[in-house]
Amino acid sequence: MTVNLKGRDIISIQELNKEEILRILKNSHFLKKTPQPILLTNQVMGSCFFEPSTRTRLSFETAMQRLGGRVVGFADPAVTSTKKGETLYDSTRIIGQYVDVIAMRHQLEGSARRASEATDKPIINGGDGANQHPTQTLLDLFTIEECQKKLEGLDIALVGDLKYGRTTHSLAQALTHFKARLYFVAPDSLQMPNHICEELKRKKINYTIHKKIEEIVNKVDILYMTRIQGERFPDQMEYEKIKNIFVLTADMLSHARTNLKVLHPLPRVGEITADVDTTKYAYYFEQAENGLYVRQALLAMVLGKLN
């Protein structure tokens, strides 16, 4: 099947089919092994970060520069016309006239879709509020494939804030292509939303709900940790009670599968203790590095330089 992402917007993981996802991962592997320092010479990326970001913005900008392209943009909307009341539509329409591709992050949900209506240049969504962050999902899939040597039929646990975390929603949806067995570990009030569970049922994906990491840690190939944010809890007492249940320590991994890898979209704030870093299971720093190659692959593909 032909895959051609030239000119395509990358806004939502659900708009990518399995073949397209696999091709992005293949190109990411290629670029990780074989740097292409002149692939995007004479191309300019608009780096439009209306909301603060460290890893996503720096890895997009580095990805463009490592492929020989150039970057213009901003990391603070206060320096743009947004402060004067300009709409996102107008800003994007104008920026689209200057650059070849736009990587953006915005605090409002649906902003990337709205921006894509303002310009013919490809938009790559680097996060639109709590909605989508497709490049995170792609780098998660890339990392899972890299460390497990396969994507099909893995046992994968998602841990932490599964209700509000866009990362876990998109990852669960993407994993439906690969027949994963899913374990959801979260406090009751932060469990996976119904609409995602319904989608998994429709796609015949096996999943179970759990309250403790210990219940599943020895049964999985991937333990995907996420941060539980105290501010999500209306009752701080409840937060104090549960926050320590969702902390992973090296001791808890003593009977884990030998191929287990622990992932985390980062930043972590105490949910993985530092003693896990030196175990063979820790893979979250490699995961963060992989964002660079996945974003390189996407930039090259939407600009028509890689198929």
Added chain:
Amino acid sequence: MKNQKQLRAFKVFAIKEGTVIDHIPAGQALKIIEVLKLQSNKKIVTTGLNFPSKTLRKKDIIKVENYELNQDQANRVAILAPTATINIINDFVLTKKFKVEIPNKVEKIIICPNPKCITKQEQSDSCFYVEHIEKQIKLQCKYCEKIFAQADINEYNI
């Protein structure tokens, strides 16, 4: 004793020519009048609210004189009244009857209930994709991608 149907005719009197929109879920008739802009087309509009109904328990009715609603117009109100039936009357006789059909995409009418949706901040037409999941209508915002049940929609662009 006069039968129920005759009595009802006095409540919302019969029309000679025009359209009767029946089986509207109670509470939606006034919104439908606004969506179809019936108040400004200079035709006579009669509305009945909260009639007893076997299937809906309570229903609203709209009658518009000398006006024929077509299927496309009817579908615009489908999201407000998926149970509605359209009756076309000529010379006091029912000559055509059809149901509203919910389109796959509803544009402009719904206001996204998500306060963090970009459509709340910038003036842009809303767009919702309609899915039928286990006999329920689910509406997904094209922009913020949130999925809503029909009952979650509180505001309409009218």
